[in-house]
Amino acid sequence: MSNRRKFLKNTLLSSALILPGTMSPSLSLRAKGKKEKHKPLILSTWNHGMAANDKAWEVLGETGSIVDAVEQGVMVTESDLTNLSVGLQGLPDREGIVTLDASIMKGDGSCGSVCFVRQVKHPISLARKVMEDTPHVMLAGEGARQYAMELGMPIEKEEMSPAAKKAYEKWKEKSEYKPIINIENHDTIGMIGMDKDGNLAGSCTTSGLAYKMHGRVGDSPIIGAGLYVDNEVGAATATGLGESIIKVCGSFLIVELMRQGRTPQEACEEAVKRLVRKNKGIEGIQAGFLAMNKDGEHGAYAVHPGFNYAMHHQGGKSLIDSKSKF
Numbered sequence: 563m564s565n566r567r568k569f570l571k572n573t574l575l576s577s578a579l580i581l582p583g584t585m586s587p588s589l590s591l592r593a594k595g596k597k598e599k600h601k602p603l604i605l606s607t608w609n610h611g612m613a614a615n616d617k618a619w620e621v622l623g624e625t626g627s628i629v630d631a632v633e634q635g636v637m638v639t640e641s642d643l644t645n646l647s648v649g650l651q652g653l654p655d656r657e658g659i660v661t662l663d664a665s666i667m668k669g670d671g672s673c674g675s676v677c678f679v680r681q682v683k684h685p686i687s688l689a690r691k692v693m694e695d696t697p698h699v700m701l702a703g704e705g706a707r708q709y710a711m712e713l714g715m716p717i718e719k720e721e722m723s724p725a726a727k728k729a730y731e732k733w734k735e736k737s738e739y740k741p742i743i744n745i746e747n748h749d750t751i752g753m754i755g756m757d758k759d760g761n762l763a764g765s766c767t768t769s770g771l772a773y774k775m776h777g778r779v780g781d782s783p784i785i786g787a788g789l790y791v792d793n794e795v796g797a798a799t800a801t802g803l804g805e806s807i808i809k810v811c812g813s814f815l816i817v818e819l820m821r822q823g824r825t826p827q828e829a830c831e832e833a834v835k836r837l838v839r840k841n842k843g844i845e846g847i848q849a850g851f852l853a854m855n856k857d858g859e860h861g862a863y864a865v866h867p868g869f870n871y872a873m874h875h876q877g878g879k880s881l882i883d884s885k886s887k888f
């Protein structure tokens with residue numbers, strides 16, 4: 563577990579952290595064992611989700627657009643120079659090259675994604691352009707970068723951030739290629755949100771698995787794996803070892819389980835159980851899911867302890883520890 567997460571877990575987060583402002587009614591309701599229902603509602607993976615949700619909440623208030631909210635929310639994380647798992651400052655692949663994956667989806671089924679893309683500052687905005695302005699769903703690698711350049715999007719010089727470079731140099735001392743046993747370095751931001759009228763959208767963006775093989779693509783840009791949204795049912799997003807999530811079509815699975823009547827919490831738990839069954843050696847792997855249904859209920863579950871998520875709704879905002887299988 564990263565020091566950052568360990569610190570949070572050991573100090574404030576044994577149950578939930580209530581941020582300055584009002585006491586979240588959601589927590590008092592949960593304490594009484596009642597079902598929480600919130601509309602609008604915004605959820606994001608990990609503690610970096612708090613700042614992203616702040617922005618998304620502001621954008622939703624200003625524009626009323628849930629898709630604007632989930633795009634601009636995760637752009638905060640993509641721009642955060644201290645973040646080593648999202649955006650161009652993230653940890654590189656084993657060749658020392660940073661490649662990014664992102665996806666965006668609306669509740670009407672529209673979706674777009676980009677993968678294995680270099681130098682593009684905001685892959686989530688590029689994914690949105692793929693969704694809205696092309697007949698395609700996914701653009702990869704150089705083609706995606708060229709499209710960003712055509713659109714005049716910010717393209718950065720190809721160099722690692724100082725923190726990523728330092729970490730990479732250290733990793734190179736042994737160059738151990740063992741992503742499969744690595745619980746660390748999984749911090750994708752996945753955001754799912756619903757406006758007051760029940761319209762859903764989601765976004766997911768990452769620099770992917772640290773020190774991955776050049777060309778490796780994870781779950782985050784794969785619609786149905788890292789993200790799935792359906793206005794008829796709800797939305798789900800994933801974080802953790804992408805290979806394990808892709809094998810069970812994790813986010814799609816959760817939405818389909820909710821369609822069959824499971825609560826978001828039950829659906830996340832079932833998806834983790836299946837992921838564990840389908841991934842030998844999962845004892846060393848972290849993966850987690852976050853979901854909401856169209857009634858405004860939410861849930862989360864992970865393979866291991868340490869996964870947390872940010873929740874914003876009209877009654878307040880909180881950072882919540884997910885339960886886990888092990």
Ligand code: ASP
Pocket residue numbers: 647747748749750768769770771779780781782800801802803804805
């Ligand atoms: N899911 C991402 C991937 O496998 C990694 C992460 O969650 O940090 O690329």
